[in-house]
Amino acid sequence: MPFRRVCEAERMAVVRDLRVLLRFPGFRRLLTVRLLSQSADGVFQVALAAYVVFSPEQETSPAAIASAMAVLLLPYSLLGPFAGVLLDRWQRRQVLLYGNLLRVVLALGTAALVLASVPLWLFYLAALSVTAVNRFVLAGLSASLPRVVDGERLVMANSLSPTAGTLAATAGGGLAFLVRIPAPEGAASDATVVVVGAVLYLLGALASLRMDRELLGPDPSVSRPHLATAVVDTARGLVAGLRHLARRRRAAQSLASMALLRFCYGALTVMVLMLCRYAWNGGAVGGMALLGVAVAVSGLGFFAAAVLTPWAAQRAGRFGWIAVCAAGAAVLVPSLALSFAPLPILGAAFVVGLATQGAKIATDTVVQSSVDDEYRGRVFSLYDMLFNVAFVGAAGVAALMLPPDGRSAALVLTVTALYATVAVAVFHVKHGDGHRDGRGDAVTPARPTTS
Incomplete structure (x- = not known):
């Protein structure tokens, strides 16, 4: 059947491309950081859903679920286009290191808030901080790819690396379910899941240390516009993109x-x-x-x-x-x-x-x-x-x-x-x-x- 041949060809191509990319040491190390970081994201997202939706201490409502989704997704929407402005000024290896370490602290603080049964808005504030930092880490991972593979294989890396991260996030969510389901109902089980996420964030930070500080760029010799100018230019660029889209x-x-x-x-x-x-x-x-x-x-x-x-x-x-x-x-x-x-x-x-x-x-x-x-x-x-x-x-x-x-x-x-x-x-x-x-x-x- 043609469809079966297409599926088999696609699968073999993915395996072949991944083998080629794994020959690059920098790519292997960067991919390790991505897998650990995004698996931690999956754990934290399930922990957030569990606390908001399934915790006996909470009176779950559709409005509470909508608020949780806003906390998880709006940082991506609002910060995403501007993350690159800062990533072009900070060493990206340090962004991966300190971003994950900061999320360890924030996740442990979130676990403490869960145990303390604080008002839901305070929990949301802590969760929002974790997901906001996540925007910079993910952008840093993507911006670093050209520094660890050659130009011929960059498209391949841009396709496979984020896909692997998505699978890692799904696996992290599965791990969170496995940790929480056997545990007794209550804040302690929710906090345990958050702590598991914090451990994975810590492993991601430690994995980033396997790369040289200057490996991922940016090149310090390249001159860049003032930060305020870059932010304004980014906003203008989005408006120009919207106008271009209106013509397409x-x-x-x-x-x-x-x-x-x-x-x-x-x-x-x-x-x-x-x-x-x-x-x-x-x-x-x-x-x-x-x-x-x-x-x-x-x-x-x-x-x-x-x-x-x-x-x-x-x-x-x-x-x-x-x-x-x-x-x-x-x-x-x-x-x-x-x-x-x-x-x-x-x-x-x-x-x-x-x-x-x-x-x-x-x-x-x-x-x-x-x-x-x-x-x-x-x-x-x-x-x-x-x-x-x-x-x-x-x-x-x-x-x-x-x-x-x-x-x-x-x-x-x-x-x-x-x-x-x-x-x-x-x-x-x-x-x-x-x-x-x-x-x-x-x-x-x-x-x-x-x-």
Whole structure:
């Protein structure tokens, strides 16, 4: 079968590329720091969700979940475009070292706040500090790649390294579930998970010491503008990127579609959290176990999208595949989710994961091929901001619509209507005048956006 041959070829190419990259000592060491740091991120994110959603001491509500998502994602949106301004002035090895050490201190402080049962807003403040530092560490990891591989293999490294980090974050989340589920309910188990994250942050800091201080740059001999000037220039660059995007209808239309699909994903995520906590009668421990399964099943949908999208987009075209993803979700999500039963909801989680990631991979390719190279970085910064803001906005809308137990037919039908709207609109774009879809263009998974 052609599809099986495509999958096998993709898998072999990834293994071959990774073997080549691992021959570079600097890349191996930088990858080690990334894997440890992002696995710690996964642990900390699950700890935050566990404390806010499943802790017996908390009266969990959709509004509390929306607040937690804002804490996790808004630092990426607000700080992301400006992180590079400072990274071009600080030694990046030191950013990785001191950034992880600072997160050790902040995570241990967060664990102490959990044990002290402080007001939720104070816990959010501590968690926000950890995730804000995370923006600089991730940007530092990406900015350092050109210093540890040659130019010929840089694209390969930009593809594989962040993907490996995403898998490490998922593994860290799984580790957090394993640590917390057997433990007695209460603040002590939540604090234990946070401490596990702090240990991983410490290991990431120690791993960075295996690299020379000057290895990752920046070059101290290069003159740079004043900090205030650089910040202003960055803001102006984002405005210029937005104006350029307005002149590239294909990219703007695909981004609008992706924002709506991300909104649907966020709203359904909050619903599943509330169902796990209250509707399925599993208690805090059983709810955590069900949430872990739901996250794993959704992750399988993401993986299926990564395998399926290159093959499907070759045949349906990029906009055609986005339309298929949205239409499939519009049909399958209500038929599965309106029962509000665990097994059908898990099926819906797989469908939503596949549809969201499949459309995102196609959107990444549309943006890369439609936007001029000199604007591409700025447009992708705007893309990251839109991606995260849509998710947080969805959580806010879900907080207004969901009842305490999470069973809301109105929310499911609203999401279904959005999926159908995207499918119709993108199908119209595909067949509209002046919108050739590039059916024969290859579509490959791009660097994942962090969330």
